[in-house]
Amino acid sequence: MTLDFALSPELEALAAEAREVGREWADRCAIREDSWIAGHDAEVAKDLAARGWLGMTWPVESGGGGRSAMERFVVFEGLISAGAPIAAAWFADRQIGPTLLEFGTPDQQARFLPGILSGEAMWGIGMSEPDAGSDVAAIRTRAVLDGEEYIVDGQKIWTSGAAHADFVYLVARTDPDAPPHKGLSELVVDLGSPGVKVVPIVDMTGDDHFCEVYFDSVRVPVTNLVGELNGSFKQIMRQMEHERGGIDRLVSNRRLYEDVMAGADLSDPVLRQEAAALEIDYRLGRLLVLREVLGQAPRGFSAATKTFCTEHEQRVADFCGRALGPAALVADTELHARAARNITYAPGYTIMGGTTSILRNILGERVLGLPR
Template identity: 55%
Template sequence: MDFALSPDLLELRDRARAVAAEGVARFGRHNDSWINGYSKEFAQVMAGEGWIGMGWPKEYGGQARPPIERLIVAEEMITAGAPVAAMWFADRQMGPTLIAYGTEQQKAAYLPKMLSGEATWCIGMSEPDAGSDLVSISTRAVRDGSDFVIEGRKIWTSFGHVADYCYLICRTGDDGPPHRGISEIVVPMDSPGIEVHPITDMISNRHFCEIFFTGVRVPAGNLVGTEGDAFKQTMAQLAHERGGIDRLVSNRALFHHACARADRQDRRVRQQIARLESEYRVGRLLVYREAMGQAPTNFSAATKAFCTEHEQRVARFAATQLGPDALLDSPWTRGICYSPGYTIMGGTSNVMRNILGERVLGLPSAPRLPTAKTP
């Protein structure tokens, strides 16, 4: 098979590479830049290039470009560490979800500001007692006339402190099996009753947030899709999220830096470099297959597990090649320290293996254990 890019795709790649380099020069390089590199200004640069909503239908302001074009742009941005975080969730998840399940009024209200890079979105999914276990969420929205009233708490909500909107996964009913009664609601983050607490991680990033919802009122028209039947919508979002290029190249710059420092006269080091480069190319083919719609249903779980575990192996390799410098505070060592997060965000590797076993391979499900509650 010929995996070479066509001339027009090479031209797009070169343009994306140049814009990414300019973004890094202006706003700095960021490890895992799709979640750590927040810049509204650079989001509007992306919009000006036509690189937000590249694959969205034209009737909603998108360009209906092939999925591989978005992938090429995203790969160059994140590999370089360009700050794409302000527009990433909207482009990757919220826009496509609203196009698929939202009303025409919702599309008209929210999509234009996504496409212009003006609006930042966060996703209210995980909770203190329900991390990777979506069906155990307890944040609740109760219908009161023409409004929903929201009570609850979310955690690990990236950009909650700067987002304009929260795409909230909540419970609106208890009838039937646990996955029933889950709904998705758009919540403006300036609504009364919302309290946001940023969480500082071990390398001083502050995109993680804990959000408290106390008597928050939003119009019933903010419900996305069918009330109580949003579990499959959320699963579709996660499948798209888990199989993306961001799960492979978030520390690609760290790999290049480590290779430049490595003693390539040592055949053992050359073997490590060859193995990591081979893994990268395998992961890249997995991601491209996801983007082209050629992967089996739910196989994004396998793609995410393989790619994020590769990113951790890159970080371990970098730590050995930097030697004593790995103990100094620098963007490179912060990238090494950040690496445990790769296999946690978007679902742990154990959860990915369960999905792969149950939904792809058809293995019997493990018995469901009671959820431990924190005081």
């Protein structure tokens, strides 16, 4: 019996369209790597919406496309691999929309989903804090009930795209006396509210998509509480499945790899062997992501998928540097500059979305059931 991994003609055509569109968008940008997080373009978000490429798998009755998970997969694999600047829509489409569909009230869905589907509303995720990066249970930002509003005080960090965002999906402590994992709730906060301050963080590559967000007595309506009061932790774990197991964790620097390979000297046996290993890993990583997309992976397995894929991305950055040689440090051409930036940026791959050390613990304890 033969197992056929080929896509259907319809999916192949959709994938080809996404690659072509993605390259058209990407070629307007100097940097084509990490485009799902660093490539902010509001017009691209609206174009995605016009093509029906936002909310593709959401129910039709909720305004979505009602399309298959594989259709969405090939679209975003093509766009991100090409380096299309989709950050203005990515977090909302990947994570916020599905979370609101699963845990939000009908009123919240009616208020917030249309802006996501039209590509006009950008969202950030307010989770990490200065003393609570991968340890969600250590969150100290507080939301205190005051009549029909919560008063929010605290600080978030590494909030991607917050400088451009309209809303932040905030995780805050609503019961300070509960055990750490049981006193958290989730709120939708309008970033235009009085008391909100957003400060971009410029990293060593010159990017400023990461931000600090300060909340000083910010008033949030009770109607913006998403899901169960003090029940955020289980909701976060579900949300992490959307964040950690996607194709964005495998192909962030695929365009750089392809552009470097076009001129690489593969007569060098060491370089040729490295390229072969990376080609194998691209295929293995893709299969891991497809397990997540098709719902075939066990709960929590996205920790393994993200670990494998992001460590692969670091190997890609290293390979590109070695293939280009000292020119990657000189940065005298666009390609060399992109390689230099990616080499510098690559350590972040295994930090964002949960550090690799934390994810290996999750995999061992929660998926494999190993003793602590």
